[in-house]
Amino acid sequence: MPTKPSPELSPLATLVRRHDPDRFLTALFAPPARREALFLLYAFNHELARAREVASEPMLALIRLQWWREVVEGERRRHEVAGPLGEALDAGVLDRDDLLTMIEGREAEAEPSVPSLAAWRAYLAATAGGLAVAAGRVLGAEPQVLDRLRALGAAYGVAGQLRSVPALARQGRCLLPEDVLGAHGLTIHAVIAAPDAPGLAPVLQALAEEGRRFLAAGRGRVPAAVRAASLPAVLGRRDLRRIGQPLAPRGLGDRLAVLAAAAGVAST
Known part of the structure; x- marks a missing residue:
């Protein structure tokens, strides 16, 4: 088991626990100093x-993304995240290029749609995959491990995208690739109007298979010191199996699966 967090979590830990509980859980398995x-x-x-x-x-x-790009490139600003981020960059704790890659990947979300499966894969490799790479680098991962972490992170991103279709539709958004939707007689507007329509199920299953391909590309053992960066993929694998089922909150089975992978009993 990871070291228990202190009763007084840092402001950053509190923010992550509130907004990204999956990664909060997996970060607890990282070496305390990191x-x-x-x-x-x-x-x-x-x-x-x-x-x-x-x-x-x-x-x-x-x-907003440009504001963060300027922070990463050296502009120092008073902000609960930007302030510590600037300090970490100055100290060499985080890699500037990793963060810029993540920002660039997010620009796809400002486009009217994701045009193709290839663009969708690239978007996920840069965002969720890029985050896993950055986490691995924080933990001291070797270059060959970083490549696998990118694939594992992207797999978690695929699962997250597929789980979030209804939530994005409520915002008037759809990030599923247009060419895959078109092959099944759908458009982004149809998904936004009816995200739970039965006709979307084959699309979700086809894209879940893309997630499994990412998992296969990242297969193998990750060094124990780096393992926390790979653990979101454990949850991604479980989510991909449940695509098409009612969305359920995280349960004991999810936590035990992460624990087993963190202990090296099961692989990601």
């Missing part, structure tokens, strides 16, 4: 995800 850096990284990712969620129009999302 844990706060992971919370900072995951808090930064949450801010990037919010850029489009809270923007009333795409251009405002791009402005």
Whole structure:
């Protein structure tokens, strides 16, 4: 089991626990000295995800992303995440190029749609996959392990995308690839109007298979010191098996699966 968190969580840990409980759980299995850096990284990712969620129009999302790009490139600002992020970058705790890749990937969310399966895969490799790479680098992963972490992170991203179709539809958004939708006689507007329609099920299953391909690309043991960066994929694998079923909250089985993988009993 990971070391128990202190009764007084840091502000960053509290933010991640509230907004990204999956990654909060997996970060607890990181070496204690690196844990706060992971919370900072995951808090930064949450801010990037919010850029489009809270923007009333795409251009405002791009402005928010540019604000974060300037922080990563050296502009120091007073903000609960930007302040510590600047300090971590100055200290070399986080890799600037990793964070810029994540920002660039998020720009796809400001587009009217994701045009193709290839673009969708690239988007997930840069966002959820890029986050896993950045986490692995914090934990000291070797280059060959980083490649596998990108695939595992992208697999978790696929599962998250498929689980979030109804939530995105309520925002008037759809991030599923247009060419895959078109092959099944659907459009992004049809998904937004009826995200639970039976006709969407074959699309979700086809895209879940893409997630399994990412999992296969990341298969293998990850060094114990780096393992926390790979653990979201454990939850992604379980979610991919449940695509098409009613969305349920995390349960004991999910937590036990993460624990087993963290202990090296099961692989991601």
